[in-house]
Amino acid sequence: MINILKNRWILLAFRVILGGIFLAASISKIVDMQGFVDTVVGYDLIPQTLAEIYGWIVPWVELFIGWSLILGVFTRISAVVSILLTISFAIASSYALEKSPDSICGCFGSFIALSHPVSLAIDGIMFLLGLVILTNKQAESLTLGQLLNQWKPNYINNKVRYHTALICLVVVAVSVTALISIGIDLLPSHTDNTVEAVANIPSPLGETVSEQLEAGKPVLFYVYADGCASCEAIKPTIEEVAGEFSTTVAYLKIDYYQFTTQLTEMGIKSTPTIWIITEQNKDGTFTIANTFDQSVESKQLRKALDSAIKLFP
Numbered sequence: 670m671i672n673i674l675k676n677r678w679i680l681l682a683f684r685v686i687l688g689g690i691f692l693a694a695s696i697s698k699i700v701d702m703q704g705f706v707d708t709v710v711g712y713d714l715i716p717q718t719l720a721e722i723y724g725w726i727v728p729w730v731e732l733f734i735g736w737s738l739i740l741g742v743f744t745r746i747s748a749v750v751s752i753l754l755t756i757s758f759a760i761a762s763s764y765a766l767e768k769s770p771d772s773i774c775g776c777f778g779s780f781i782a783l784s785h786p787v788s789l790a791i792d793g794i795m796f797l798l799g800l801v802i803l804t805n806k807q808a809e810s811l812t813l814g815q816l817l818n819q820w821k822p823n824y825i826n827n828k829v830r831y832h833t834a835l836i837c838l839v840v841v842a843v844s845v846t847a848l849i850s851i852g853i854d855l856l857p858s859h860t861d862n863t864v865e866a867v868a869n870i871p872s873p874l875g876e877t878v879s880e881q882l883e884a885g886k887p888v889l890f891y892v893y894a895d896g897c898a899s900c901e902a903i904k905p906t907i908e909e910v911a912g913e914f915s916t917t918v919a920y921l922k923i924d925y926y927q928f929t930t931q932l933t934e935m936g937i938k939s940t941p942t943i944w945i946i947t948e949q950n951k952d953g954t955f956t957i958a959n960t961f962d963q964s965v966e967s968k969q970l971r972k973a974l975d976s977a978i979k980l981f982p
Contacts, residue, residue: 680801680811687738687751687795691738694776695729696846696849703899704775704899705775706720706721707897707899707940710896710898712765713768713895713896714765731754732843734751737839738751741810745809751799759792759793761774762785813835867954868944868954869935871935877921878955887918888921888947889914890942891941891942895924897925897941906966910970918977942960943970959973
């Protein structure tokens with residue numbers, strides 16, 4: 670078994686797998702940085718300022734480490750950092766599992782919803798991969814450095830120039846990936862005003878929504894989370910508009926951590942989420958006339974509520 674773990678091709682596979690996990694995790698976070706920061710703050714494990722700093726830094730560290738492992742640049746140092754990151758992830762997941770067993774870890778942003786037990790299992794695998802890479806010199810075989818040395822043999826004779834070249838190549842890979850990720854984030858969203866979307870809302874939330882619709886009111890369905898910076902920013906707008914429409918619109922304020930399982934089933938994986946629900950269909954699903962994200966303006970929300978009210982006699 671030990672000999673197998675020392676095989677350079679096996680170690681290359683371990684590097685690519687571990688680096689790929691970090692790469693996927695970083696991209697999913699960079700696409701929705703604020704959402705990830707809100708998730709970290711929501712863990713309530715460390716002071717909010719430190720949590721925000723951690724949330725903004727980690728995706729970029731993951732991105733750099735991911736490419737470093739895949740390309741084999743400073744492999745053992747990258748393995749050390751990967752182990753430290755994995756330990757921090759495991760501590761956070763363990764704490765969240767105790768605090769809110771049904772919550773989602775946010776390890777891959779809003780791309781993949783993982784429970785904390787699954788997240789801890791992945792953390793264990795990542796820790797072992799990092800440990801094997803760290804303790805095997807053969808892990809530095811089949812690397813970008815070796816390829817560069819074959820192409821430009823004289824580079825390795827000048828350590829400064831050699832290491833600078835390797836770092837620059839990793840930075841190029843990181844920059845291209847970051848630009849693509851940021852480009853995805855900047856693509857126009859089609860969820861700000863989705864007309865006639867349909868959602869299956871499980872009980873007890875579904876029963877509450879149904880009762881309000883039967884009472885002749887559209888439902889302003891607002892999902893928030895404690896510690897969510899975006900939720901705090903949008904709260905004054907939501908509360909102000911909800912107050913203005915208090916007699917004609919039912920306002921449901923939902924704590925994400927209290928209803929994590931049901932909300933995940935509904936496809937809601939981040940906060941804040943705002944829906945305007947106008948009808949319950951014969952099959953039990955609900956019609957969503959409008960959905961909004963963290964950038965909703967009061968004028969926009971008022972207009973959508975006015976339109977929803979007109980659908981009721």
